Amino acid sequence: MSQVKILLDESDIPRHWYNVVADMPTPPAPPLGPDGNPIGPDALAAIFPDAIIEQEVSRERWIPIPEPVRDIYRMWRPTPLYRALRLEAALGTPARIYYKYEGVSPAGSHKPNTAVAQAYFNHKAGVRRLTTETGSGQWGSALAMAGQMFGIEVRVFMVRVSYEQKPFRRSMMETWGTEVIASPSSETRSGRRILDSQPDSPGSLGIAISEAVEEAVSRSDTNYALGSVLNHVLIHQTVIGLETKKQFEKAGDYPDVIIACCGGGSNFGGSAFPFFADKAAGRKVRLVAVEPESCPTLTRGHYAYDSGDTEGLTPLMLMYTLGRNFIPPSIHAGGLRYHGDSPLVSQLYHEGLIEAVAVPQRTTFEAGITFARAEGIIPAPESNHAIRVAIDEALASKRTGEPKTIYFTLSGHGHFDMGAYDRYFAGQLEDTSYPDEAIQAALADLPKVARNPA
């Protein structure tokens, strides 16, 4: 049998992150303040350290990875690139399928790639305390672990529906010494405002971000950390794609298509952007973002300026959005339940340089179970979205007889999501399509700035 895992040495951990801004055909649109005017870097200083703000606005292609960050990366990186020989055999496809497994991190997903970087830069700036939000718990776990590594106290606002569905993600964060609060909570003005009008609110990432940002803004010893969406987060995640490229080189192969699930965009951006550099240089490679039909930000959202949180505490960003007041159905891929999307991913999609596809929930679990039975690993529900599309590509290859090299990122394991698998087996999972009316209504909700639809 051929090699199953394509491994790299610790010395192969990238020494620089890649910044896709350097290769984008048009510069990214600036974030706007509440007055509709572009904001400068200093507007972010209340919640981010300087090093992060510099990365956020950087146009440099390569950003150095500090050695203390690489030292923590060594604990699980480089992650393995797998050749999915058993899945290929199960599907009877002539396609070659590869996946990179980010679930080997102690927190079980790709999220620590940026959590460790953010904890380090805050630690270096003398920050002792970080707040954040978490949906499925993957980001919160990652920051809990990373905070512990640098002696930073972490407080996590966890979307209530996930807090209830995934009590053991909370225990995991507590094991790493972190306090977890169900959001909306009564601890912030933003939370109380929501609870007043909707006491049984399931919460949303937008609300949890409002709470975490509010607390960071109101305390001088406290900064905020975001797990996705922003440029610096996607920059940190490019260790995924940079390693993948080295691994394909080692395997003597190159992908025809890169597939990754896309919520806020950090997994997709981190996986695909280093390949965008090749694409920009003329190489043929498709980059496909996969989102849930119940939260179809890229495929059915508006491309407009909107805020990143429900309360409008963040700057306005030009992105695909379902509206900041969007509260998505309680699907199980909690990491994909966000109203907006990374401005970088949004712009590349808007310019036709990347693809996006929305898939229904049940079919993603079906794909994940097929994968688990062939490859052993039980995937996170988020990752099942990428697996669905990868399997569809492989089956198309089978129909046409055309061999093809398919890559997807297995962004995390499903060890804390077995309740969702239970409900799938019990026939209790729904396919929720997002209603047209809500998409229309979001238009009226958009902030009134000159560049937005009237």
Place this chain on the structure above:
Amino acid sequence: MSQVKILLDESDIPRHWYNVVADMPTPPAPPLGPDGNPIGPDALAAIFPDAIIEQEVSRERWIPIPEPVRDIYRMWRPTPLYRALRLEAALGTPARIYYKYEGVSPAGSHKPNTAVAQAYFNHKAGVRRLTTETGSGQWGSALAMAGQMFGIEVRVFMVRVSYEQKPFRRSMMETWGTEVIASPSSETRSGRRILDSQPDSPGSLGIAISEAVEEAVSRSDTNYALGSVLNHVLIHQTVIGLETKKQFEKAGDYPDVIIACCGGGSNFGGSAFPFFADKAAGRKVRLVAVEPESCPTLTRGHYAYDSGDTEGLTPLMLMYTLGRNFIPPSIHAGGLRYHGDSPLVSQLYHEGLIEAVAVPQRTTFEAGITFARAEGIIPAPESNHAIRVAIDEALASKRTGEPKTIYFTLSGHGHFDMGAYDRYFAGQLEDTSYPDEAIQAALADLPKVARNPA
């Protein structure tokens, strides 16, 4: 920073398992039938395929690993050997601490090392169906996954207390296509007999084994697979120690002490026996088995012939035992709740060639949390037992100032054990010492054979 992970290539996966019998100073005592006379290999033919029976009685030092088994091993093997630099720093010890992480297997522990082998040999013998028992769920998960890989239907009798404490282990097995039954169940005569006298029995491995063996014996299409205790199981697990030796060679170091938790003995035997070969050849290395104070088989049990299950369906084996009717306290290290111990481990301990130590439950969680906060990975409660002793060794090294090379096996992750961590944090975990009266009472329970105490 030095290398954190000492990795091997897939080509370094051992081509042979190691059989410690070849290096033991005295041959192992034979298993006995109910009449007290040694049984031959054919007595096992009702539940095991020939290849497994040959391994069970083999005295060959090296047993070839079939290529289809190595091909499945490639999915996660060789497992990494970690240098615990951050734990060393946290403890301020001059000791060098290493651990091999078996939790990278899809089932999350070392158990697939033998599950895959057993599924393969049964598949090759034309068996379509396997029954087994599981305590913490790690063995059941491993056999569920392995069965799926070879197209074998698997039925798992899961100790009721674990079934209730760990519903997501059940979901995991179901995701791999396996049926899970809480034990004692009404599906077997053995189960019904227990339920009649004790309807709320928490179950035990001994009872679950009775149920699984009864079903395998009564159906001609069905074999039985055991996750620990027997010689062939420990043989398969030696891939752990064989890889560890190669990794120490690569690191230019050699352990002064090998530490592994010990329930039925498969993790300890698999980790330590390849080093016993060195010890037998004159090299100085300590081999330490760690068990819970609440189930002190080696440290306080009787060295006597006893059966492996509650109903007396298995042959009698000479081993340390707390008595086959032993029902241990519902501690959280479900994988260490077994009345007996591997005859090979027992004999080596009886002859003073290995060490054993029993540790209380709370202090193992304390050690596991110290480990998680330094090294990131959240360990299984079973593994916390080894971590406790490894930390104690490192602290002793700190006191004496003597550098030392300490190795322990991190046999699995704790992703399905977060409820136990919750209870630890809530102060609800007890330190249960096993009562002297029960140890005395077990004497009277021992089977009446010539070599047992009267």
